[in-house]
Amino acid sequence: AIALFVIITFALAAAALGTLNKRFNDLEKKLVTTTTPISTTTNSTPSGSLASILAETVRMQDLLIHLKQFESFARENGNTRAIGTAGFAQTVNYIENQLKTNSYSQLQVIRETFPIQNFSIKGDPILSWSSNGKTENFTYSTNLSRTDFTYANYTAAINLTIYELVQVKNYGCNKDDYANTTGKAVLIMAGGTCTYAEKGELAATKNVSALLFYNHGSTTSSLAPATFRLRQANILPALSLSYAAGRSLFNLLNSSNSVNVTLEIQRENYGTFDVHNICAHTVDGNSTKTIMVGSHSDSVPAGPGINDNGSGSAANLVLALNLARLYSSNSYSKYPYRIRFCWWGGEEIGLTGAIYHVQQAQNSSTPDDLKLFNNLINLNYDMLGSPNYIFGIYNGSSAKAGTSQKAINGSIRVSEAFRNWFNSQNLPWDYTDFSGRSDYGPFLAAGIAAGGLFSGGDGTKTETQRDIYEAKLGQGYGGLPGATYDPCYHKTCDTLKNIDQFGYLKMVQAAAYMLEFLGNQTDLVTWLYPDGRPTQIQLPEDYFPNSDYYV
Template identity: 50%
Template sequence: MSASTTNKKFIGPILAIGIVFGTAILALSVIVLIKVNSKVDGIIDNYVKPAINARASEQLSNSILSESTRIEDAMSHLNELQRIAKVSNGTRAINTSGFNATLDYITNYLTANTNFKITKTFFPVFSKDLARAPTLTSLISGNTTNHTYSSNMTIAEFYHVDYTASTNVTNLIQLTVIPNLGCSDDDWQKANPSPAGRVALVKRGDCTFIEKGILATKYKVAALLIYNDGTAADRRQPMYITLGPNNTIPALFLSFQLGQRLANASQNRRQRVSVRIDIKRRYEHPFPVGNICADTPSGDPTQTIVIGSHSDSVPAGPGINDNGNFIYLTNILHLSLSLLLSGSGSAANLAMAVALARLFRTSTYPKYKYRVRFCWWGAEEVGLLGSDHHVKQAKNTSIVGERLSDYLINLNYDMLGSPNYIFGIYDGSTSRNGTPSQAIPGSKKISSLFKDWFIQQNLPWDYTQFSGRSDYGPFLAEGIVAGGLFSGADDVKTVEQRDRYDHILGQGMGGIPGILEDPCYHKACDSVENINIFGYEKMVKAAAYGLEFLGRQDDLRTWLYPSNEIQYLSGRSQQQTAQKYNPINAHLKLSDV
């Protein structure tokens, strides 16, 4: 594709967006450009100093896999994903024909074009949809009160818990208050009356919501009510939390005021406090969701490089640039805003896998000493369930090549083709509190690895937050080095970014400041036409370079896990009380505690 054609593809949709904002934005942009122009050279200096040695420099300019991974192939896959969605009621979400057809397409294409070992595994997923709004009624001293459920937390007294089970009784059930914060067996054993068969009321704090749910399940409660702790203005209302996909008990989250009222009333032993809870899930039985992994036939299976992306979209669309982040029942309108950009990661993954298979079949391209495992995770949109399932299985197996200890690194490619793109690199130095120290040095190295490539290619770059909100999260949470690329979603492109990208790429190539990096993020316009082919191609090439660089290392394990740095970070982490983070909560932007 010529630069002119690429430029036209990018400018077309951007001009359409610019019309909405009018000439005022254009005028403002010109003024800002004049003001910052004198500072641009100084800004650029910070982005053009690669920290690479001679060998790495040679690899940067001679990446055969990068040259062999073709944007035409990735775009062909995106067009097929869009076609699948079109004939499947506009979606590739889990539990739809579109998702199943996506798995078939990936599997069939790999079978026809590689000699990789392909494995498709299935895991059960419960739908989180509710059949109706839940109800909560309390009975205190003969007074019955129906409490308010609403997605407007300023008026709600309670809200449903993500992954709540249905209630199977309609009678009033006695309430029991769990002492302290319900974070230990001792708390539950001291509860009077016993929590078994009763509704347990426990205050937020100290341990995670999931841990409270596990203890409630252990002590056989009929239902669990968690209430806010009221320690700050933003901790008085109900909130949206999850108990995780393995939860089996009915659960609601209450406001501080309601929870405290019930707790206080229960302290009076002369009166009985009871509640009636009605929760009905739309579907009571789980449905199967699939992961696909494809392994190179060569390479040490006890030293595996995992390359991941996800294969599902949200129910509302085809998911071409991004398959979207899952927003639950009360945000269905927002849910309808999601379509194709993480499909851009899946397509890139597929193109890269086939390119590597072709090279490995030649006599001139040496095979890597490490096995490479390409994976397409299912159910990312509902909480990273596919990757989380895979990691949990790896933790519990003793099969050589399938153990978590056999994994050296996970590289994740979600959104790579955003129209108002950035060349985003996950910044390993911004990993969440609670990230195992052993994963941090290598994750930082991966950040620098991609940065050096963009600099060598005379391309701009940006670090993006290493939040754990995509499928690398479950790996990172278990101490596996992770990294990847991200072209932008719902962050706003800044004037500084536009100027820097214009300076390096050429006038007009830096996008539009003041609007989202993907204006179609979670919207019906996220189709193939939403992909910026110029930016997408660079990101695909960078991803391929990263894999080849790692595959050519003499001792990748030592490179990724330097013992001195890990020991230093471990010593620091022992002095802190940071709690291990929950990647599913990170994905859904939920509080752990």
């Protein structure tokens, strides 16, 4: 009965959003007919209502051309554009060809290639405990709401083996927490000031034999086993337990002299496969002062990913090609800064493409013009066309504790500039979390200011948001309260029909405005970093939240 209720509720929400999309798109048709034609007269006094010549060049029909291509790549290849699939390879090749073959494009295009481990879990993992002559098995299911445990992404394999179990002190974020754990399985609670990946690395340095993480249970969403990834280089078998399963072991350890666990994890290894980033930069502008615009090009395996993140990929491509077209004219003043556009691969398995780029840019052997410190700002566009959308602006002030304050200050300035544009257009807006859950994360962790836009994923639109949006956009245009921003998030239905064209166009125009606004700053370094640039750089992977699938 509950399952039927959920299905009916989802269907009704989808139908309502379909109606809303039609109304929004009817409104967009009226807006498109009044849009000021592309102008290349000057960039000091932009014409039109968008306060930006580059923004005035953004047309829905150009965005749709790319989105239709992305959808066709998925449709022809198992309805996915996930890394390791032909759909992803065709997406990357298409982006690269668009950048290289347009006659007006003088962009320098670079393909970065990096390996990803390819494996699957063979059969069902096994976990049981024994203490004081009693043995009990934990239940495994692929349904997280019904299972006692699941495996950690990048777990090592282990044949059926018995280990003594010990509780790690605190949250396992310090080496001292792993006293007397050598050769044993350790029980570690989620949380603390470090990631699961960090805990795994610390445990390995103490010669721990196996990892049993359990969720903290402080909210209803943290009762089931957490999904997360360890480092690709992880050498320890690792399982993720539900709060109830973890607490049962915790209680056993506190009431018994000895607890043993038996576990087995079998992996089917397929070697590695290559994943690609595509970057393209202007030949003009100071290469030591670079504005980076990024989006990820892969989808999840479960769907074609047209909103997540075909919408960001297409937006980035239109920005790059339109800027190249303007640069090819003699009447559009080129920015004093180099502009680099990047399409990251492997975001959905943990920001792997962006991490790889940041790590390579930190290497001493990297050419000077490609050094990480050359990047002044990272603008990130991940999900811009959600059907129950918000005009979401990354809230620079909500960055993770430990992030460079100088980078936060610059990020706040970018947030405010976005906010000012939406206000000038009489459009509503929301601040969204700046948690590092997309590809700007490793750049922000390295002390580089960041900003971007987000139309909403699996969160829920509130009645207050609906009312605010209706007050700005008109009665019936505020969206559906109580429904998720994108009901097709990470699902097979994330197709072109899932895109709200009105909201999407406004988001891409905002992105175009921001690029031109920053590009025309006389002294962008001082504007972003009035107190100087940060000098201490964190390890990029230490910044991220833990999830198999990111935004």
